[in-house]
Each structure stands twice: as C-alpha cells, then as structure tokens.
Amino acid sequence: MRASETVRALQDEQAPLIADIAAELAAQVLGDAGLRIRRMAPLETAQAGELSFLANPKLKSKLATCCASAVIVRADAAEDVVAAGGTALIVADPYRAFAQLTRWWAARVRPAAAPGIHPSAVLGQGVRLGTGVSVGPLSVIEEGACLGDGVVIGPQCQVGRDAEIGAGSRLAARVAFGAECRMGQRGVLHSGAVIGADGFGFAPHQGRWEKIEQLGAVWMGDDVEVGANTCIDRGALEDTVLEDGVKLDNLIQIAHNVRIGAHTAMAGCVGVAGSARIGAHCTFGGAAMILGHLEIGDHVHISAASVVMSSILKPGQYSGVFPIDENGNWEKNAATLRQLHQLRSRLRAVEKKLTP
Amino acid sequence: MRASETVRALQDEQAPLIADIAAELAAQVLGDAGLRIRRMAPLETAQAGELSFLANPKLKSKLATCCASAVIVRADAAEDVVAAGGTALIVADPYRAFAQLTRWWAARVRPAAAPGIHPSAVLGQGVRLGTGVSVGPLSVIEEGACLGDGVVIGPQCQVGRDAEIGAGSRLAARVAFGAECRMGQRGVLHSGAVIGADGFGFAPHQGRWEKIEQLGAVWMGDDVEVGANTCIDRGALEDTVLEDGVKLDNLIQIAHNVRIGAHTAMAGCVGVAGSARIGAHCTFGGAAMILGHLEIGDHVHISAASVVMSSILKPGQYSGVFPIDENGNWEKNAATLRQLHQLRSRLRAVEKKLTP
Amino acid sequence: MRASETVRALQDEQAPLIADIAAELAAQVLGDAGLRIRRMAPLETAQAGELSFLANPKLKSKLATCCASAVIVRADAAEDVVAAGGTALIVADPYRAFAQLTRWWAARVRPAAAPGIHPSAVLGQGVRLGTGVSVGPLSVIEEGACLGDGVVIGPQCQVGRDAEIGAGSRLAARVAFGAECRMGQRGVLHSGAVIGADGFGFAPHQGRWEKIEQLGAVWMGDDVEVGANTCIDRGALEDTVLEDGVKLDNLIQIAHNVRIGAHTAMAGCVGVAGSARIGAHCTFGGAAMILGHLEIGDHVHISAASVVMSSILKPGQYSGVFPIDENGNWEKNAATLRQLHQLRSRLRAVEKKLTP
Known part of the structure; x- marks a missing residue:
C-alpha cells in the first residue's frame, strides 16, 4: 500500500456544479459557475476541480498562488480569486459556509444508516423505538430504553436499562450509554465513549475504601457531541449535567456531579474533577485540568495543559504551563525554581541594605 | 426532553421507613422514625421525603435551613436536625454510614443480573464457571477462562484465554480482560477498561523499533476497582500487579511491570510509567504522572497534575503545578522563568557587591 | 486466589534447550548448552531453568549473584556469567536479542489465531478477504472493507465501510477502525483503539458551534503499533497520517490532520493537537502535549509531561515540567512564581543602584 492522502474524489456525474454549491450556501458567484467540483481541499494543496475557502483575511495573499477551481471568500477577496483563475463564492462568513458545505458534502457521499433493527442486535423487554430508528449489528438495547425518532445506533453499542436518547441523535460504534442516562436531540457520541460509569466515590474506613454506590445518572441536553473514548460519570446522588450544545473532544474525563454550561467546548485529554461547576460559552485547551468542587464562570477560556x-x-x-526548553536549561531553571521563595527573601534583604 | 436532575424517587410502598434505614445503619434515632424516605439527596437540595447526611462538622450550620426529612449525623449535631424539623440518624461516622446506605439503596432499586449465560454469548472450550455466574449478551469468554461463583459479566465483554476472575467480581459493559490475566474477589471493572494489553516495549535497531513481546500478564488482588477506559498493561516478563483494595478511576494508564500496593487510590487521567513501584495507602490526584523505574513509599500523597x-x-x-494566571501575567512570568537561573546568578553578584 | 507473578513456565518436554535458543539468536555459547529453559526472567529474580539478559554494561556486577541458567550478554561479560555458574549466550546487542527471543517464545507458547470467519461475525456486502484471514467472534466488517492476507481481527472489532487493512496486521479485541481508513502491513492495534473518529471541528456562530464534517480519513503505513484506547481522528479534508514504524502507547490522542514521521514513538497519555506535523525518529515521554498547527523536526525528543x-x-x-516538592515548599514557590516578573524588575532596580 502506498501513502496517499487524497480524500476520495467524486466522479464526474456525481460532482456538483459550482452553481449547485452556491445555491446551497446562498453565495454570490464571481466567475464560472458551470465547473464541477470533485473534492474540497485546503487552500495550499487544492487543485483544479477542487474547492477551498479563505477564513482568515490575513492569509489573503495565498490566493494568488491557489490552484482551486473555486474558493469561498468574503467580498473583499473575490477579485483575488478570479485573478488567480478561480471562481469566487462570496459569503459573509466563509468558515461557517465551509462548515455548512462539509455537512452537505457528507450527506452526498456517505450512505445513510438503514432504518431497522439488525437481526444480530439484542433488545430487552419494553424497549420503545421512535420512527425510522436504526440499530446496528451486535448492539444491545436493554429493557425499558427509549430511542427517539431517527436515532442511529452504530454497531456493538450498549444502551442501558431505562436510558433515553433523543430524536436524531447518533451513536458511532461500541458506545456504552449507561442505565437511566438521558441525552437530547441531534447529539453525537463517538466510538468508545462511556456515558454513565460509576463516579469515583469511596469512604475511607480503617485504611480501606468502602464503595459509595452512584445513584445519579448523566443528563445531556440537545446538540451535545462527545468524542471517542471520553468518559462522563454518573452522579452520586444527582445527575452529572451537560447543557445544550456542549462539545467534548476525545479522551476527556468528566467526573461525577459536574455541571457544564451550554455551548462550552473542551479539547482532547481534558479532565474535570468531581462536582466542578463550569459556565456557558467556555473553552478548554487540550489536557487542561479542572480540580473538584470549584466554579468556573461563563466565557472563561483555559489554555491547553x-x-x-x-x-x-x-x-x-x-x-x-511550564515553558519548554532545551533539557539542560530546563534542569537549571527547574532546580532554581525550588529555591524561588528563598531567592525572593534574598532579594528583599538586598533591597533593605540599599535603602537607607 | 427537559432538563431534570432528580434521581428517580421510590414510590410510596417501596420507600423505606426511617426506622428501616436506622436498623440497617445501626443508628440511633432522634425524632420521627415512621416517615418514608423516597430518595437520598445532598444537604443543600434535599426536600421532604428525602434523606441526607452531614460528614463535615464545619458545615453544621447548614442544618438550620435543611429541608430533608432525615439526616445522618454525629451525636453532637442531632439536636440541630430536630430543630429544623427533621429526624436525626445518629452514627459515629456519617460519611461511612452514607456509603453503606448507598449500597443498601442500590441493591433495592437496581435489578440484579440474572444468572445464566445469554444465548448470544460465545464461550470457548474448557471454560469453567462457578455457581450463579451471569454472562451478558454478546460477550466472549475464551477457552480455558475461569469465572468464580457469582461473577457477573456485562454485555459485549471479552475474557481472554485462561483468564481468571474471582468470586463476586463484576465486569460492566465491553471490558477487555486479556489472556492469562487474573483478578481476585469482589472486584469491579467499568466499561471500556482494557486489562492486559501489551506493554510498550521495543528494542531500537538501526532507526527502527523491534517488538518485545510481553510475556507477563496482569494480576489483581481482591476488592480492586478499575474505572472506565482505564488501561493496565501486561508485564514484559513478570506480571503487572495491583494489590488488594486498589481503586483506579477512569482513563488511567498503568504501564507494564508496575506494582501498586494495597488500598492505594488514583483519580482520573493518572499515568504510571513502566516498572514503577508504588506503595500501599497512597493517593494520587487527577492527571498525576509517575515516571518509570522509580519507587514511591507507603502513605505518599501526590497532588493533582x-x-x-x-x-x-x-x-x-x-x-x-504551575499556578494558573491571567494569560498576560502568565506570559511574562513564564518568559522570566526561562532566565531564572541567570537571575539567581545576578542576585548572587549583587549580594557579593554588598558584602564588604 | 493468592498473588503469584510467575509467568507460566514451560513443562520439561516443551522447554527449549539453550542450544536451540543460541541457534535462534545466532549466539555463541560459553558453558553448558544442554540445559532446558522453562522461562525468561529479569536478572534480579531469574532462577535455575530460567534465562535472562544483560543490556546495560553498567549493571555487569549483578551477574555475580545471578541465578539464571543462561544469560544473553556481550562478549566482555561472558566470563562473569560462567563464573556465577550460568551459561553465556554471546551476541553483539543483548537487548535486541532479548526482543527477538520474546517473539520466538511468544510464537511457541501462544496459540495462533485460527484462520476463518467466526460464525457470529457480521460481514457486509463486498468485503474482500485475503488468504488465511481470521475474523473473531462478534466482529463487524462493513461493506467494501478489505483485509489483506493473514490479517487477524480479534473479537468484537468493527472495521468500517471501505476500510483497508494490510497483510499480516492484527487487531486485538474491540478495536474500532473507521470507514475509509487504511493501514499497512504487519501493524498491531490494541484493544479499545479508535481509528478514524471525527476530528474536533466546529465553526462558531452566534454563540453556538456548527459541525464541520470530517471528510478525510486515517492513513497508517507499515509496522505501525497503536496502544489500547488510543484515538486517531480522521482528517477534516485530508488524511491524518502515521508513517511507517510509528509506535503509539495507550490512551494517546492524535487529532485531525496530524502527520507523524516514520519510526517516531510516543509513550502513554500523549496528546497531539490538530494539524501538528511531527518528524521522523522522534520520541515523546508520557503525557507530553503538542499544541496544534506547529512543526517538530526529525530526531526531536520531548520529555514526559x-x-x-x-x-x-x-x-x-x-x-x-514543574519540579515536584513537599506541598508546603511548592505552595511558597508557586506563589512567588506569580510575582517572578516583578522580582526581575526589582533585581534590575537593585543592579542599577549598584552601578555607578
């Protein structure tokens, strides 16, 4: 097998016309709208027959050497596209238009899940299914679970007893969605995510740990997306809560009783300890860690790590974050850091001597 | 679906009397023992018909405004409960009594796993099963594996060849428990845990990595609990060992040949590198990292991150941990930190000048 | 169950002669080649009937008290082995010879996967299978997927639509290998790995996040190994790429559009953010974090954390890395660190005063 990074291109008759795309995006066209677009590509590597976008106005100079047949731009960059031989698709927010186009594209190139229950799936008693539900092979839907209209359950998933999944939500492969947990509409859970495992609760007694059963569950609003192998624990007495529009990347740990406000987003490897309350519209860089029982307000942004x-x-x-350095420098600075408080005292002593 | 965080309450006839709970906890009652308790709840939000607990004596003042029908307390707080219109359940260690009650409660409200092998499970040759074993749908028990009395295997688990799982242990959904690995009695492995994947061992040779097959396995004592998506690698030549009562939270990495002493607990996202030896009764905050080939004694406590x-x-x-700060402040301090060793030298020079 | 860390020893007739091992390693023998070896063991704990190795010449003194029947050593240590009553197997690179022997040993003691498709597996239309392919119980191979000669798919795996897996590659249990993703020959994916989940891409719009469908896939070269519960996301427009010989440990997050050069190795819990480009022959210690859109050259080594x-x-x-310290010391130094930039200014002021 040879390395090739090209995403499968559409063949001629499947490839949309620029005019079709412009209509979808409600974009104004400057240039030839009759060409076919076989593929979307980054500005730097796009070729003839491909479409790209310019989101950052500072990168406008890249348009001069861009080989894309079409580029989504703001009005002020349209002439540059045409000057380089391409067609400009003019919109107010090119990055958003690009996002919209990826969804339109995906719907064209990816087969939709076939409605119906795969014969190898195992359904418990009293499972309630909306219309158009798809349950993939070897999935287990336990008794009393409820799947809303159009829910898609991928292969090898588990949906626990009395769990509820809202209309239009989708579980990728082998998601574990625990008993009594609930999620709203249009959510996405990626492969390996574990929703509703026990929170980490133990009472110490004579040098041993005695288990605190976790009697709460997980509650997620609408439009929540959870990444691969991310874990959201069930609450101890109340639910762990993710409000509408929360987006979590992969390998994130959300401990029991945490509340995350609407439209907050977390990059991969973030950890949130128990009972932390996080506001709305926050962002967390990768591997940020939030200790337990504290509060983060709305519109707080935490850098990675x-x-x-x-x-x-x-x-x-x-x-x-400790700044990275060549190892020798770091060793010296780290060693000195362990005496920093002393250094401050020494500096103070020096200052005193110099003050008459 | 609307947000609601209330854990399912028991209906009247199912709800236990305070007297039943007191008997279970061997608690002394001050107040009315004839009320029914439908739910356990935190002190701040508990309502009539609900039971809470006061573990931290410093929070005693909260009892004055608590609406719970019953509160588990130490003797010195019992009058405060009654003064607020509640019933006091008096015990020596309220947090431990609360833990005990969660287990009693869970046993009442959660259906027990039905003994027997689900017809969709796949069992290899020579599998040995104790009495009352439950194997969930679509699980795979490979040849020669041994499941002790009362073991519960959830849906979609894998138990590898010649593995052994002690009596009363429970695997949640889709746990991977590798060949020849062994765990003791009353253990719990949460969904997505991977026990006994290969340790990360390669010999460098001419710029490539040559695999070192991992010939050891994983050995876990009694009463071990392992969180969701946590990984414990098999040893290279000997076993990776978790002694009795070790508790691991979610998304933890335990590398090959590690030994963890009895009753040590680790919060989520911790990583332990290869061949580290960790003592008994230690605790590790979330995302703590332990490098390889080192030793940590008993009763060592490592803070998060x-x-x-x-x-x-x-x-x-x-x-x-590097203290977090507003981004501008952090940038300045981090930049200065890269010159800290120089600053120390400059301070020393200044001190010299001032010393006659 | 009692603790025992001894890896299963071979019985007499199965145990190889030292002469057999020497032949396999092309090693020169000093001492008795007629003994049988029942087990490989570390130098410190090896007993009669066991074989060990000395990789680090600085540890040569350990040979004097070693009880192993045979030790793999460089020529200059052979006499020490014999002096202690053992047999020396002399090779140029003992660590590499040890690695080689683990593979030979594993092939002897572990049953090979039986070729064929387990009847409980679910295969989609148009799946292409090479010769000698093994598909384990309850695995799902989706339509159009292609498995090369001798590929081994463990139990409960998912191989997505149109995915390609090269000859001789092996998936452990419940790996998710996404649609259109491709890997080369002789690769290994450990349990719980998720290849090709969606990259984390959203466009902000009026306080909400709009999904960017991830139209790329994952491309991995030959001899790639991926640890348990590690995630490699599909690219947004192009593929996420791992070149030949890349080795990833457990619980690693590789975001979309990342490129990792040949023979680069990463220890557990590493995170690489989107669009980072990493060179060849690099190493990353555990929990190292790489921010997005940056470049790391060849032969760069990043320490843990x-x-x-x-x-x-x-x-x-x-x-x-912030140096760890007793908590009280750390608190003082961390507090001072938040004033470090000020301290530098104060030092400068002192220096000025002293400069005439």
Missing part, C-alpha cells in the same frame, strides 16, 4: 485549582469567575483567558 | 520524576520514600503530600 | 507550544526544528532533548 493549564490546571485550574480555584474558582475563576471573571471572563478571560487563563494559562499556567 | 503533579509529575513524580524521582523516587519518594517519605510519607507526605507532594505537589508540583 | 512537557508541553510543546511552538515549533521545534533543532534535534535534541526538550523538557518543561
């Missing part, structure tokens, strides 16, 4: 150790209520960007 | 780079034998609490 | 925030093109070892 930063650790939140106390509540942050004021909106803004927060960071805390 | 801290990195252990050399052995720690002395009991105590250890930390190492 | 270090965060790469800008491109690194110069080969070398790089680190950035």
Whole structure:
C-alpha cells in the first residue's frame, strides 16, 4: 500500500456544479459557475476541480498562488480569486459556509444508516423505538430504553436499562450509554465513549475504601457531541449535567456531579474533577485540568495543559504551563525554581541594605 | 426532553421507613422514625421525603435551613436536625454510614443480573464457571477462562484465554480482560477498561523499533476497582500487579511491570510509567504522572497534575503545578522563568557587591 | 486466589534447550548448552531453568549473584556469567536479542489465531478477504472493507465501510477502525483503539458551534503499533497520517490532520493537537502535549509531561515540567512564581543602584 492522502474524489456525474454549491450556501458567484467540483481541499494543496475557502483575511495573499477551481471568500477577496483563475463564492462568513458545505458534502457521499433493527442486535423487554430508528449489528438495547425518532445506533453499542436518547441523535460504534442516562436531540457520541460509569466515590474506613454506590445518572441536553473514548460519570446522588450544545473532544474525563454550561467546548485529554461547576460559552485547551468542587464562570477560556485549582469567575483567558526548553536549561531553571521563595527573601534583604 | 436532575424517587410502598434505614445503619434515632424516605439527596437540595447526611462538622450550620426529612449525623449535631424539623440518624461516622446506605439503596432499586449465560454469548472450550455466574449478551469468554461463583459479566465483554476472575467480581459493559490475566474477589471493572494489553516495549535497531513481546500478564488482588477506559498493561516478563483494595478511576494508564500496593487510590487521567513501584495507602490526584523505574513509599500523597520524576520514600503530600494566571501575567512570568537561573546568578553578584 | 507473578513456565518436554535458543539468536555459547529453559526472567529474580539478559554494561556486577541458567550478554561479560555458574549466550546487542527471543517464545507458547470467519461475525456486502484471514467472534466488517492476507481481527472489532487493512496486521479485541481508513502491513492495534473518529471541528456562530464534517480519513503505513484506547481522528479534508514504524502507547490522542514521521514513538497519555506535523525518529515521554498547527523536526525528543507550544526544528532533548516538592515548599514557590516578573524588575532596580 502506498501513502496517499487524497480524500476520495467524486466522479464526474456525481460532482456538483459550482452553481449547485452556491445555491446551497446562498453565495454570490464571481466567475464560472458551470465547473464541477470533485473534492474540497485546503487552500495550499487544492487543485483544479477542487474547492477551498479563505477564513482568515490575513492569509489573503495565498490566493494568488491557489490552484482551486473555486474558493469561498468574503467580498473583499473575490477579485483575488478570479485573478488567480478561480471562481469566487462570496459569503459573509466563509468558515461557517465551509462548515455548512462539509455537512452537505457528507450527506452526498456517505450512505445513510438503514432504518431497522439488525437481526444480530439484542433488545430487552419494553424497549420503545421512535420512527425510522436504526440499530446496528451486535448492539444491545436493554429493557425499558427509549430511542427517539431517527436515532442511529452504530454497531456493538450498549444502551442501558431505562436510558433515553433523543430524536436524531447518533451513536458511532461500541458506545456504552449507561442505565437511566438521558441525552437530547441531534447529539453525537463517538466510538468508545462511556456515558454513565460509576463516579469515583469511596469512604475511607480503617485504611480501606468502602464503595459509595452512584445513584445519579448523566443528563445531556440537545446538540451535545462527545468524542471517542471520553468518559462522563454518573452522579452520586444527582445527575452529572451537560447543557445544550456542549462539545467534548476525545479522551476527556468528566467526573461525577459536574455541571457544564451550554455551548462550552473542551479539547482532547481534558479532565474535570468531581462536582466542578463550569459556565456557558467556555473553552478548554487540550489536557487542561479542572480540580473538584470549584466554579468556573461563563466565557472563561483555559489554555491547553493549564490546571485550574480555584474558582475563576471573571471572563478571560487563563494559562499556567511550564515553558519548554532545551533539557539542560530546563534542569537549571527547574532546580532554581525550588529555591524561588528563598531567592525572593534574598532579594528583599538586598533591597533593605540599599535603602537607607 | 427537559432538563431534570432528580434521581428517580421510590414510590410510596417501596420507600423505606426511617426506622428501616436506622436498623440497617445501626443508628440511633432522634425524632420521627415512621416517615418514608423516597430518595437520598445532598444537604443543600434535599426536600421532604428525602434523606441526607452531614460528614463535615464545619458545615453544621447548614442544618438550620435543611429541608430533608432525615439526616445522618454525629451525636453532637442531632439536636440541630430536630430543630429544623427533621429526624436525626445518629452514627459515629456519617460519611461511612452514607456509603453503606448507598449500597443498601442500590441493591433495592437496581435489578440484579440474572444468572445464566445469554444465548448470544460465545464461550470457548474448557471454560469453567462457578455457581450463579451471569454472562451478558454478546460477550466472549475464551477457552480455558475461569469465572468464580457469582461473577457477573456485562454485555459485549471479552475474557481472554485462561483468564481468571474471582468470586463476586463484576465486569460492566465491553471490558477487555486479556489472556492469562487474573483478578481476585469482589472486584469491579467499568466499561471500556482494557486489562492486559501489551506493554510498550521495543528494542531500537538501526532507526527502527523491534517488538518485545510481553510475556507477563496482569494480576489483581481482591476488592480492586478499575474505572472506565482505564488501561493496565501486561508485564514484559513478570506480571503487572495491583494489590488488594486498589481503586483506579477512569482513563488511567498503568504501564507494564508496575506494582501498586494495597488500598492505594488514583483519580482520573493518572499515568504510571513502566516498572514503577508504588506503595500501599497512597493517593494520587487527577492527571498525576509517575515516571518509570522509580519507587514511591507507603502513605505518599501526590497532588493533582503533579509529575513524580524521582523516587519518594517519605510519607507526605507532594505537589508540583504551575499556578494558573491571567494569560498576560502568565506570559511574562513564564518568559522570566526561562532566565531564572541567570537571575539567581545576578542576585548572587549583587549580594557579593554588598558584602564588604 | 493468592498473588503469584510467575509467568507460566514451560513443562520439561516443551522447554527449549539453550542450544536451540543460541541457534535462534545466532549466539555463541560459553558453558553448558544442554540445559532446558522453562522461562525468561529479569536478572534480579531469574532462577535455575530460567534465562535472562544483560543490556546495560553498567549493571555487569549483578551477574555475580545471578541465578539464571543462561544469560544473553556481550562478549566482555561472558566470563562473569560462567563464573556465577550460568551459561553465556554471546551476541553483539543483548537487548535486541532479548526482543527477538520474546517473539520466538511468544510464537511457541501462544496459540495462533485460527484462520476463518467466526460464525457470529457480521460481514457486509463486498468485503474482500485475503488468504488465511481470521475474523473473531462478534466482529463487524462493513461493506467494501478489505483485509489483506493473514490479517487477524480479534473479537468484537468493527472495521468500517471501505476500510483497508494490510497483510499480516492484527487487531486485538474491540478495536474500532473507521470507514475509509487504511493501514499497512504487519501493524498491531490494541484493544479499545479508535481509528478514524471525527476530528474536533466546529465553526462558531452566534454563540453556538456548527459541525464541520470530517471528510478525510486515517492513513497508517507499515509496522505501525497503536496502544489500547488510543484515538486517531480522521482528517477534516485530508488524511491524518502515521508513517511507517510509528509506535503509539495507550490512551494517546492524535487529532485531525496530524502527520507523524516514520519510526517516531510516543509513550502513554500523549496528546497531539490538530494539524501538528511531527518528524521522523522522534520520541515523546508520557503525557507530553503538542499544541496544534506547529512543526517538530526529525530526531526531536520531548520529555514526559512537557508541553510543546511552538515549533521545534533543532534535534535534541526538550523538557518543561514543574519540579515536584513537599506541598508546603511548592505552595511558597508557586506563589512567588506569580510575582517572578516583578522580582526581575526589582533585581534590575537593585543592579542599577549598584552601578555607578
């Protein structure tokens, strides 16, 4: 097998006309709308027959050497596209139009899940199914679970007892969705996600740990997306809650009793400890860690690999990462850091000496 | 679907009397023992018909406004419960009594796994099953595996060749339990856990990596709990070992040849590199990282997000996290940190000048 | 069950002669080649009937007390083995010979996967199978997927539509290998790995996130190994690429559009953010984090738990970790660190005063 990174291109008759795309995006066209687009591609590598987009106005100069047949741009960059031999699709927000086009494209090139229950799936008693539900091979839907209209369950998933999945939601392959957990409409859970495992609760007693059964569940609103192998634990007494529009990347740990406000997004490897309350419209860079029992307000942005150790209520960007350096330099600086408080005292002593 | 975080309450005839609960906890009752309890709830949100607990004596003042029908407390707080119109359940250790009650409660409200092998499960030759074993739908038990009395295997699990699972242990959904691995009694493995994948071992040769097959396995004692999507690798030549009572949260990585002493607990996202030896009764905050080939003694406590780079034998609490700050402040301090060793030299020079 | 860490030893007639092993390794023998070896073991714990190896010449003194019947060594240590009563197997690179022997040993003691499709597996239309393919119980191979000669698919795996897996590759249990993803020959994917979940892409619009469908896939070269529960996301427009010989440990997150050069290795819990380009022959310690859209050159080595925030093109070892300390010391130093930039200014002021 040879390396090739080209995404499968559409063949001639399947490839949409630029005019079709413009109609879909409600875009104004400058140039030839009659060409066919076989593929979407990044600006740097796009070729004839391909379509790209310019989201960042600072990169406008790249258009001069761009070989794409069509580029989604703001009005002020349209002439540059045409000057380079392409067709401009003019919209107010090119990045959003690009996002919209990926969804339109995906719907054309990916086969829809066939409605119906695969004969190898195992359904418990009292399962309630909406219209057009698809349950993939070797999935298990346990007793009393409820799948809304148009729900798609991929292969090898588990939906636990009395769980509820809202209309139009989709589970990829082998998702575990625990008993009594609920999610809203149009959600997406990627492969390997585990919703509703036990929160980590133990009472210490004579040097041993005694289990606290986790009697809550997980509640997720509409339009929530959860990445591959991400875990959201069930609450101890109440539910762990993700409000509408929360987006979680892969390998994230959400501990029990956490609440995440609407439209907050977290990149991969983030960890949120128990009972933390996180506001709406926050963002968390990869591997950020949030300690337990604290509060983060709305519109707080935490940089990657930063650790939140106390509540942050004021909106803004927060960071805390040891700067990387050549190993020898780091060793010296790290060793000195262990004496930093002493250095401060020494500096103070020096200052005193110099102050008459 | 509307947001609601209330855990399902028991209906009247199912709801236990306070007297039943007191008997279960061997608690002394102050107040009315004849009320029914439909639900357990946190102190702040508990309502009539609900039961809560006060573990931290410092929060005693909360009892004045608590609406719970019953509260588990120490003797010195019982009058406060009654003064607020509730019934006090008096015990020596309220948090432990609460833990005990969650287990009693869970046993009442959750259906027990039905003994027997689901017809869709696939069993290899020579599998040995104790009495009352339950194997869920679409699980695979490979040849020679041994499941002790009362073992519960959830749906879609894999138990590898010649593996052994001790009496009363429970695997949630789609756990992978590798060939020749063994666990003791009363253990719990949560969904997505992978026990006994290959340790990460390669010999470098001419710029390539040559695989070192991992010939050991994983050995876990009694009462071990392993969180969702946590991985415990098999040893290279000997077993990776978790002693009795070890508790691991979700998304933890335990590398090959690691040994973890009895009753040590690790919060989510912790990583332990190969051949580290960790003592008993230790705790690790979330995302703590332990480098390989080092030793951690008994009763060592590592704070969240801290990195252990050399052995720690002395009991105590250890930390190492860059403090988070507003991004602008952090940038300045981080930049200065890269010159810290120089700053120290400059300070020394200044001190010299001032010393006659 | 009692703790025992001994890997299953071979019985007499199965146990190879030292002479057999020497032939396999092309090793020169000093001592008795007629003994049988029942087990491989570390130098410190090896007993009679067992074989070990000495990779690090600095540990040569350990040979004096070693009880192994045979030890793989360099020529200069052979006499020490014999002096301690053992047999020396002399090779140029003992660690590599040990690696080779583990593979030979594993092939002897582990049953090979039986070729054929388990009757409980579910195969879609148009699946193409090479010769000698093994598909385990309850696996799903979706339409159009292609499995090369000798491919082994473990139990409960999912291979997506039109995916391609090269000859001799092996998937452990319940791997998810997404639609249109491709891997080369002789690769290994461990249990719970998720290849080709959606990259984390959303366009912000009026406080909400609009999904960017991920139209690329994942492309992996030959001899790639991916650890348990590791995730490699599909690209947005092009493929996420892992070149030949890349080795990834467990619980690693590789975001969309990342490229990893040949023979680069990453330890557990590493995260690589979107569109990062990583060179060949690099190594990453556990929990290292690489931010997005940056470049790392060939032969760059990143220490454990270090965060790469800008491109690194110069080969070398790089680190950035807050040193761990007793909690009280850390608190003082961390507090002072938040004033470090001020301290620098104060030092500068002192220096000025002292400069006439």
